[in-house]
Amino acid sequence: MSDLLERLRGRGWRVTSQRRVVAEVLDGDHVHLTADEVHARAAHLLPEISRATVYNTLGEMVSLGEVMEVSTDGRAKRYDPNAHHPHQHLVCSNCGAIRDVHPTGDPLADLPQEQRFGFAVSQAEVTYRGLCPTCA
Amino acid sequence: MSDLLERLRGRGWRVTSQRRVVAEVLDGDHVHLTADEVHARAAHLLPEISRATVYNTLGEMVSLGEVMEVSTDGRAKRYDPNAHHPHQHLVCSNCGAIRDVHPTGDPLADLPQEQRFGFAVSQAEVTYRGLCPTCA
DNA sequence: TCCTACGATGGACGCTGTCCAGGTCAAGAA
DNA sequence: TTCTTGACCTGGACAGCGTCCATCGTAGGA
Structure with a gap:
């Protein structure tokens, strides 16, 4: 998913270790993690990352159209990196x-x-x- | 919506004033209230009704297939009494x-x-x- | 009318998400 | 390389939605 980081950098995004880690966690196919799961996995790579940063980063990725927000149940939203292939x-x-x-x-x-x-x-x-x- | 109450009674439901009030609030077409809105309107008819009762009653109506649960945003679920007409x-x-x-x-x-x-x-x-x- | 099991109450709690004040740092300029 | 600065991160408080539980009340059958 370094191409995601490249695209974001091209849009004037400042690349920080936190954002890199969130992007890494979202790499792959059929990934549908909740914000909390993203936070847990990110914290595994970067222990001091905060919940607020994960929420902010996910929200920014969504508004840039790089990640899709999915809410299949009434519970937590899930984040789907497969935003460039309609499905x-x-x-x-x-x-x-x-x-x-x-x-x-x-x-x-x-x-x-x-x-x-x-x-x-x-x-x-x-x-x-x-x-x-x-x-x- | 007294037919709803009749159907529920037929399924062994005990009919209480609280349940009657919740059923009345859900009457009509294009009704998509949140649990909190249902509670507010029910409390207008029966001031001492509790939030827990509204949640319980709505949940029971859903599992009996009489009411549909809709979550269109990531926010509160909405309840749609039009469950017998697929849409x-x-x-x-x-x-x-x-x-x-x-x-x-x-x-x-x-x-x-x-x-x-x-x-x-x-x-x-x-x-x-x-x-x-x-x-x- | 009386009994009793089912239902209602309301307050505590947990999860999800947002907001904010203050400290930190990526990246361009010199 | 170092400096500068505005964007970014942090941690904690807070709010909305929903669930759970112990206790009390009552619908409906005996």
Whole structure:
């Protein structure tokens, strides 16, 4: 995920050890960590990092469009580094496990004009739910 | 919504004044109240009703399938009494206003077998986002 | 009418997230 | 390399949402 750091640096971001560590923790596929989990893993690499910094950094990454915010349950938001490849989420209704999925078709096209009530609809998020192989 | 109370009574629910009041507050179309709003309106009808009771009652209605839980933002969950008519939600990205909508097609059909990763997928929730007429 | 198990109460608690004042440091300038 | 400075980090207080629990109250059957 050094390319993430590069992109951020290109946008005038000051690169600090804290931000580097958060970016490292978010590296990989099918990563959907809560802010607290990010903090715990970051603290493993940089013990004195504070919760506030993790929240700030995640929030900045989200507003720069580099990380996606996902809230599949009513609990903590999760952070998905796979923001440059549009996708939806499949969630286990029992254990909460999350997979990125790529449905066919465009959900936006399924909302006819008379069902938009004057809204300028720009986005459709789909959450599929069911039991994962382990829980079934 | 006395039919809701009837259905609940039929399932062995003890009908108390608190539960009746919560059911009354949830009556109507396009109702998407938070637990706190339900509590505030219920307290208007029954001043000594407690927050815990409202949470318990809402939770029971949800697990009986009579009310739907919706979390469109990362904030408080909202409760939708329109649980017997499948529908999706359209949310204003600015002010948070919510409308029930009925897209065409079945989102479940858009998730091919090889994208299900062994999950027994049973449900698809779609949240459309955009600016409402007032905010645009 | 009486009993009793189910429901209500309200206060403590935990998790998630935000805010702020003050100390620290990355990165450009010289 | 050193200096400077404004952006960044820290830790703790605080607020919102939701859950839990011991205790009290009451709906509804006997």
